[in-house]
Amino acid sequence: MKVAVTGARGFVGRHVIAELARRDVEVIATERPGVTRDRPAAANLRWVALDIAHPPADPFAALGNPDVLLHLAWDGLPNYRSLHHFERELPRQYAFLGSTIRSGLQALVTVGTCFEYGQQSGPLAAALETRPDNPYGFAKDALRRELQFLQAAHPYKLTWARLFYMFGDGQPATSLFAMLKAAVAAGHRQFPMSGGEQLRDYLPVSEVARRLADLATNPGNPGPVNLCSGRPVSVRRLVEGWIAQNGWGIEPIYGELPYPDYEPMAFWGEGGDEARIPDASAKNQ
Incomplete structure (x- = not known):
């Protein structure tokens, strides 16, 4: 089996590549032309240069005619409110994926976002009506709809995997886990943050990578x-759990920062398997 992966150098992509490399599949990973440094290597992994903004005439062939495309690439993050997401990114994303499907791709697994649900609170089922209220969520939701319309003209298998929150090594510097880890490395004794009472749905990025690899190696047509x-x-419990689990000598200072205004106070996903989240009672490792 041959699986192509876009966005292979990103936070999630690097973990996905590592997970797929442990499986009996041929992996084709994309990178921007001219970017070859710090490239992960494996016997079943091959890298190809490909720019989604300027794709080749036959992207399916350029990807090595894969059985499945696991599409992770998306520019413009983490600025969720940037108009870039639907002014530039959405058209180029659909152009690339549409061209790849028309030229022969039979199965696509691509990632969406929990922001497609907008300000809806509580448990969020995958079948729930989407109500995005920021440009990033809107653009992702619009791409999903476009890809579903395309299925009527060019039948192919589509899995739309909505990501919630993640943590782990290699995370962008603006993420909560990365900022906490950096504060510890800098020797800070306190970590200012929001009140921490918001409820979220978190998974270790290694678990996200495993589930994405499962979807890619067993492609179906489940939709979202x-x-x-x-x-x-709670974010408070999560941060305290990270500190306890790692034995870090830093104290969270709650209420120093405002709560984000682009997400509700309490929401989590339905349909996922329960995963262990570090808490304050976890033993140091």
């Missing part, structure tokens, strides 16, 4: 699915 833990955890 949630990649989530299926249970809420």
Whole structure:
């Protein structure tokens, strides 16, 4: 089996590549032309240069005629409110994926976002009506709809995997886990943050990578699915759990920062298998 992966150098992509490399599949990973440094290597992994903004005439052939495309690439993050997402990114995403499907791709697994649900609170089922209220969520939701319309003219298998929250090594510097880890490395004794009472759905990125690899190696046509833990955890408990689990000598200072205005106070996914989330009672490792 041959699986192509776009966005292979990103936070999730690097973990996905590592997971797929452990399986009995041929992996084709994309990178921007001219970017070859720090390239992960494996016997069943091959890299190809490909720019989604300027794709080749036959992207399916350029990807090595894969059985499945696992599409992770998306520019413009983490600025969720940037108009770039639907002014530039959405058209180029659909152009690339549409061209790849028309030229022969039979199965596509691509990632969406929990922001497609907008400000809806509580448990969020994958079949729930989407109500995005920021440009990133809107653009992702619009791409999903475009790809579903395309199925009527060019039948192919589509899995739309909505990501919730993740943590792990290699995360962008603006993420909560990365900022906490950087504060510890800098020797800070305190970590200012919001009140921490918001409820979220978190998974370790290694678990997200495993589930994406499962979807890619067993492609079907389920439509939207949630990649989530299926249970809420407060950000306060999550941060305290990370500190306890790692034995870090830093104290969270709650209420120093405002709550984000682009997400509700409490939401989590339905449909995901429960996963272990570190809590304050975890033993140091």
